[in-house]
Amino acid sequence: MRIRKSFVIAGISAVFVIFIAALVIIANFDSLRxxxxxxxxxxxxxxxxxxxxxxxxxxxxxxxxxxxxxxxxxxxxxxxxxxxxxxxxxxxxxxxxxxxxxxxxxxxxxxxxxxxxxxxxxxxxxxxxxxxxxxxxxxxxxxxxxDPVEILLNAQTLSKIGTRKISSIKVLDDFAEKSRGTVYFPVVFAGADARSFVDMTGALAESLSGSGAFDAAVKMVRSAKPQSAENLVKDLCAGENAPFNKAATLLSEWTRGRIIMSDVYNLEDKGLPALMRENMCAVVFTDLSSHRQFEFEALRHFVSVPDASGETLPFVPSENPLVARRLSAGxxxxxxxxxxxxxxxxxxxxxxxxxxxxxxxxxxxxxxxxxxxxxxxxxDDARFWIAASDVPFVPFSRAAFTDGKSLDDFATALKNYIRNGQF
The missing domain is CATH 3.40.190.10 (Periplasmic binding protein-like II)
Incomplete structure (x- = not known):
């Protein structure tokens, strides 16, 4: 009899505990709702x-x-x-x-x-x-x-070389070449980060080939039938009229000419500040959100791109007039x-x-x-220059891709294509 009473008491206790737990769950759900x-x-x-x-x-x-x-x-x-x-x-x-x-x-x-x-x-x-x-x-x-894709330049290198304005990629290329004697690595970027690398390449494509090329590249990726990343990259880069041809060619020339540090395609965002802090590079491709994570010691020698009017332009320069450009900005x-x-x-x-x-x-x-x-x-510059140009482009990685794997595969294929100089 006592055993039965114990079971009854235990059963009642269990029901009570369950009841209290249910009330707690309901209360939490109600709060969340x-x-x-x-x-x-x-x-x-x-x-x-x-x-x-x-x-x-x-x-x-x-x-x-x-x-x-x-x-x-x-x-x-x-x-x-x-x-x-x-x-x-x-x-x-x-x-x-x-x-x-x-x-x-x-x-x-x-x-x-x-x-x-x-x-x-x-x-x-x-x-x-x-x-x-x-x-x-x-x-x-x-x-x-x-959140614009941007370029930062070493102010000391600009002064030593005597460059007062950078109005196009051609002038930027000349500056990078001349900076060889003042820094170890003329051009650096986070090549290991798929999004950063692809966004930089897209911004270069807009600068060198115009907004039509950028738009065409996005449409090619979004409408492409299932195919390998290698074939997609080839479609975007091979041939003079391919939308990424000029951008990929420039990066390939920089890679083979050692304008870009040899290990740049394995360099992560967090590695950029060390190179900047030690004054080892002249040109840094990044974006504003990454830039904001760099400590002051890394940034103190770097400025945005000086343009013809003496203003500083945080975006990739181009010979195309600003009002006709669609700058890359998240x-x-x-x-x-x-x-x-x-x-x-x-x-x-x-x-x-x-x-x-x-x-x-x-x-x-x-x-x-x-x-x-x-x-x-x-x-303020980010706001001002977007206001002075046409409707911005979403950076290429977000404009063209919806998932990380496709983006990673594309970035790997693009890096291989550029390094191998398959033009």
């Missing part, structure tokens, strides 16, 4: 933290804090495969993966979440025109920050995916002048508003 769900895609850790911190200060119309829950999606996988129906707001790098993800949501739903064009007020025209819109002109993807966008009030509060906040300045300061990227404050000249 009442948070606006924000997903990040294609942002680095610094950028994610900046947005999380900024959204932590969002309030509703009554001044109460709006609560958000955050998820970071895998940048190596297509966005469309990861996007949850529970996501209220997506903050994503622009590009093919974002385009596919938006297209995967029923058009009627996307139209119901779309923003009025007034949300673009205060943005400079080239970045406002970049925004993704539906056939009614309403905004589906709202630009927030810009764009972080906000995409509303629900009518949740917290989504609206978030969007209204992050395009405000104060939030734009705060996000620019925290990330180091260029804001999209023409008149908000900026932390320094680099952020």
């Amino acid at each position: 009442h948070k606006t769900q924000v997903a990040f895609y294609g942002l680095n850790e610094v950028q994610v933290k900046a947005f999380e911190a900024e959204l932590a200060s969002v309030t509703d119309k009554n001044g109460k804090i709006v609560h958000y829950a955050f998820t970071v999606l895998d940048d190596k996988l297509p966005l469309a495969e990861q996007l949850s129906s529970r996501t209220d707001l997506l903050v994503s790098a622009a590009g093919a993966s974002l385009d596919e993800a938006v297209a995967s949501v029923p058009a009627k739903k996307m139209d119901s979440y779309a923003l009025e064009q007034t949300v673009l007020s205060g943005m400079y025209s080239s970045v406002a025109a970049f925004s993704m819109r539906n056939d009614k002109g309403r905004v589906l993807a709202l630009p927030l920050l810009v 764009v972080i966008c906000a995409v509303p995916l629900s009518k949740e009030k917290g989504t609206g509060y978030a969007v209204n906040h992050i395009v405000s002048s104060s939030a734009q300045e705060s996000l620019s300061r925290a990330t180091g990227l260029g804001p999209v508003l023409a008149d908000c404050g900026v932390p320094d000249r680099q952020a």
Whole structure:
């Protein structure tokens, strides 16, 4: 009898524990459900933290804090495969993966979440025109920050050689050649990083062959039938009229002529600052977000490209007039995916002048508003030069590829093609 009572008591205790656990789970679920769900895609850790911190200060119309829950999606996988129906707001790098993800949501739903064009007020025209819109002109993807592909030059080398302006790749090539006697490695870049390498090559293609070539290259990749990365690279590079021909030829000449350090294709982003700090290089290809991770000691000898007017241009130079160019710049966008009030509060906040300045300061990227404050000249230059040119191109790696494996395979094939000089 006592044994039976013990079993009964144990059973009741177990049921009680399960009941309490269920209440805890329900409470947690209820708490989660009442948070606006924000997903990040294609942002680095610094950028994610900046947005999380900024959204932590969002309030509703009554001044109460709006609560958000955050998820970071895998940048190596297509966005469309990861996007949850529970996501209220997506903050994503622009590009093919974002385009596919938006297209995967029923058009009627996307139209119901779309923003009025007034949300673009205060943005400079080239970045406002970049925004993704539906056939009614309403905004589906709202630009927030810009991250240009850029070149940094050794100021001491510029002074020693006497170069006052770099107006084209030809002048840059001449500067790199003359810098042999002043530095160990005239040109460096993060050749081991597929995205950095492909973005640099795409920026060179736009500079040397024009925006039409860049656009054609993107279309070739996006519309290509299943084939090896080697064949795709050959289609892009082989022949005088191939869109990547001039860019790949230049890189091949630099490689064979030892303008580029011999181990550059194994060099990662984190290896660039050491070369810069020790004054071992003259030309550095990078992007603004990577540049922001370099310590002051690495940057103190380096400047942006001086142009004919004496201004500094952070982008790859070209003989083509700036107004006709489409510069390569990553764009972080906000995409509303629900009518949740917290989504609206978030969007209204992050395009405000104060939030734009705060996000620019925290990330180091260029804001999209023409008149908000900026932390320094680099952020202001990013904004100014994109405003002075045509609608920017998404860097090639994001414009053409939606998954990490395809990008990695392409980058490897492109590096091999360039090193082997297969022209």
